[in-house]
Amino acid sequence: DIQMTQSPSSVSASVGDRVTITCRASQGISSWLAWYQQKPGKAPKLLIYAASSLPSGVPSRFSGSGSGTDFTLTISSLQPEDFATYYCQQANSFPLTFGGGTKVEIK
Amino acid sequence: EVQLVESGGGLVQPGGSLRLSCAASGFTFSSYWMSWVRQAPGKGLEWVANIKQDGSEKYYVDSVKGRFTISRDNAKNSLYLQMNSLRAEDTAVYHCTLYLNRGMDVWGQGTTVTVSS
Numbered sequence: 001d002i003q004m005t006q007s008p009s010s011v012s013a014s015v016g017d018r019v020t021i022t023c024r025a026s027q028g029i030s031s032w033l034a035w036y037q038q039k040p041g042k043a044p045k046l047l048i049y050a051a052s053s054l055p056s057g058v059p060s061r062f063s064g065s066g067s068g069t070d071f072t073l074t075i076s077s078l079q080p081e082d083f084a085t086y087y088c089q090q091a092n093s094f095p096l097t098f099g100g101g102t103k104v105e106i107k
Numbered sequence: 108e109v110q111l112v113e114s115g116g117g118l119v120q121p122g123g124s125l126r127l128s129c130a131a132s133g134f135t136f137s138s139y140w141m142s143w144v145r146q147a148p149g150k151g152l153e154w155v156a157n158i159k160q161d162g163s164e165k166y167y168v169d170s171v172k173g174r175f176t177i178s179r180d181n182a183k184n185s186l187y188l189q190m191n192s193l194r195a196e197d198t199a200v201y202h203c204t205l206y207l208n209r210g211m212d213v214w215g216q217g218t219t220v221t222v223s224s
Contacts, residue, residue, distance in 0.1 A: 001169075036211070043202055043214035043215065043216055044152065044214055046210050046211060046213075048210075049207075049208045049209060049210030089211070091209030091210065095154060095167075095169065096154040098151060098152045098153065098154065099151075100151050101152075
């Protein structure tokens with residue numbers, strides 16, 4: 001199985017900050033990586049698919065990059081509604097696996 | 108509007124069974140892979156199972172193989188998860204999702220399964 005390791009597990013940031021979250025796969029997954037945002041008590045929301053593609057409706061301040069084993073989610077200017085937990089997920093092969101999550105908290 | 112609505116969760120004793128359902132609307136259900144993903148209380152996300160458009164391919168996380176069965180009824184726009192031999196560690200919120208472009212594009216609000224005596 002492919003293990004997904006996210007870092008950091010939590011980050012404190014202020015509105016307007018640039019925030020970067022990394023995700024590392026235990027083996028190469030090409031560009032088959034997705035990112036999700038989850039707010040407390042809510043279902044997750046897809047932010048990025050295929051490493052760098054944004055679904056319709058996702059703000060352009062979110063961006064994804066990487067291929068192979070190392071990936072990054074960047075929020076260019078953190079907004080109040082962005083405080084949440086973020087998860088990466090590899091989609092290269094079954095079983096699909098998620099990272100442990102990164103909680104973005106208010107500084 | 109694309110919508111997924113889960114039902115069927117509840118409290119069940121260890122060793123018991125439950126059948127979760129997911130009603131899909133707002134899209135051509137028969138054209139898409141579907142998934143079940145769960146989240147234990149205070150924990151992260153765990154993929155459970157995927158099923159191909161026509162049901163011909165099914166995949167499961169190791170921890171549920173032989174106990175859970177994913178299925179679908181395209182005529183009823185419905186996804187199912189039959190859960191047998193339930194264990195305490197299966198306690199979680201179970202979400203059905205539309206699997207598109209190798210991402211879980213749409214999520215239901217989830218249904219809660221509690222396994223406890």
